[in-house]
Amino acid sequence: QVQLVESGGGVVQPGRSLRLSCAASGFTFSGYGMHWVRQAPGKGLEWVAVISYDGSNEYYADSVKGRFTISRDNSQNTLYLQMNSLRPEETAVYYCAKDPPYHGTGSYPESWGQGTLVTVSS
Amino acid sequence: QSVLTQPPSVSAAPRQRVTISCSGSSSNIGNNAVNWYQQLPGKTPKLLIYYDDLLPSGVSHRFSGSKSGTSASLAISGLQSEDEADYYCATWDDSLNGYVFGTGTKVTVL
Numbered sequence: 001q002v003q004l005v006e007s008g009g010g011v012v013q014p015g016r017s018l019r020l021s022c023a024a025s026g027f028t029f030s031g032y033g034m035h036w037v038r039q040a041p042g043k044g045l046e047w048v049a050v051i052s053y054d055g056s057n058e059y060y061a062d063s064v065k066g067r068f069t070i071s072r073d074n075s076q077n078t079l080y081l082q083m084n085s086l087r088p089e090e091t092a093v094y095y096c097a098k099d100p101p102y103h104g105t106g107s108y109p110e111s112w113g114q115g116t117l118v119t120v121s122s
Numbered sequence: 123q124s125v126l127t128q129p130p131s132v133s134a135a136p137r138q139r140v141t142i143s144c145s146g147s148s149s150n151i152g153n154n155a156v157n158w159y160q161q162l163p164g165k166t167p168k169l170l171i172y173y174d175d176l177l178p179s180g181v182s183h184r185f186s187g188s189k190s191g192t193s194a195s196l197a198i199s200g201l202q203s204e205d206e207a208d209y210y211c212a213t214w215d216d217s218l219n220g221y222v223f224g225t226g227t228k229v230t231v232l
Contacts, residue, residue, distance in 0.1 A: 035221070037167075044124070044226040045159070045167060045210050061220050073207050094215045095166065105173045106214065108221060 002026045002111040004096050009116030014088055022079040022096030022113060030054070030074040035109045036081045038092040038118075048094070049081065050107060086090040086120045093117050125150060126211055126224035132228040138201050140225045144194040144211030149221060154214040156194040158187055160222075161208045170209070171196060203231050 008020040019028050022034070026097050036048040049060045049070040069082040094116055097109030125211045127145045130182075144156065158171035167179055171187035175195065186197045194213075198205055211224035 023208075037223075045161075045212075045223040047212075047221040047223060050221065060219055062218065087203050100169070100172060102172060102176075105176075108156055108172070108212065108214070109159075109167075109180075110172075112168070114166055 004113030006116035029077040149217040150215040152192040
């Protein structure tokens with residue numbers, strides 16, 4: 001079955017960088033678009049970015065455009081999120097999620113990992 | 123500051139029916155399919171409804187989705203205590219060129 005395991009979270013100072021990873025298993029990773037979604041403590045869900053199945057297309061939320069980069073290594077079944085110039089308000093649980101298996105229904109988070117906590121604080 | 127607006131909370135007694143609204147615009151709900159997610163307390167979000175009104179395998183038929191124009195709704199019938207959770211609508215926004223989540227609605231079973 002689908003398994004998504006995020007890692008790389010931790011405490012980082014404002015203005016510094018962090019790279020998150022998401023190890024995928026249980027499905028053909030190279031056949032699905034992948035997303036990052038975050039949730040600040042006690043707050044709602046915020047979509048961060050999506051990358052197409054082959055890495056040829058990427059889209060970002062305006063709040064992270066120019067600072068975050070989503071990427072993937074299909075040979076390693078791994079998704080990444082490079083986060084630069086981090087801000088305190090970006091303290092959140094970061095989830096990776098895969099596109100749905102339902103053909104023709106669009107690109108959206110369907111199966112989710114357990115998340116990794118990123119704390120931006122001095 | 124989401125572009126999709128939901129009521130902060132709804133409540134009802136067990137076995138009653140509740141509906142959660144999701145209001146958007148022509149660039150999101152008006153032109154794209156709506157999905158709904160359920161997040162139980164302390165848990166990871168789970169896809170509840172996709173493509174406006176379709177249920178993923180394993181989701182109870184007590185949940186149903188609908189859409190009209192630039193608004194969508196999630197209905198829960200036969201409300202149970204295990205339905206207490208946060209619910210989010212979501213869709214693609216053509217103007218933002220990104221996926222957007224609603225503000226979220228907390229469902230309380232009285």
